[in-house]
Amino acid sequence: MGFGEQIKSADWKGEKHVPVIDAPGTVTAGEAFDVTVTVGKEIPHPNTTEHFIAWIDLYFRPEKGAFIHHVGRATFQAHGESAKGPNQGPVYADPKAVFSLKIDGPGTLIATSYCNVHGVWESEAPVAVG
Secondary structure: OOHHHHOEOOOOOOOOOOEEEEOOOEEOOOOOEEEEEEEOOOOOOOOOOOOOEEEEEEEEEEOOOOOOEEEEEEEOOOEOOOOOOOOOOOOEOOOEEEEEEOOOOOEEEEEEEEEOOOEEEEEEEEEEEO
């Protein structure tokens, strides 16, 4: 079974693991814009020592291109770990990341996230250049 067959997707309003992409539908070529990716937007994802989102990746697939391009990765290291025991730590990360990027043509944003219990999840959002 290949890696692609392991990636899950669903409606983010009913599934807490799906990375939700918030980005403008249309951008200006060569001008920076922000893309926010959140896991657990409608249904909060647990963020405990035992169950957490480890990372979020953002990719861009140009409409006229053969490959996807990796924009960046956000990792989340703080899940309440402590020498006192699980979930006793002073800080918990929130699985949300903002990426700033420029594109020169239309395409698709692809976000993936990894839950240590439920695996890799993805979602897509089109972006036009106007």
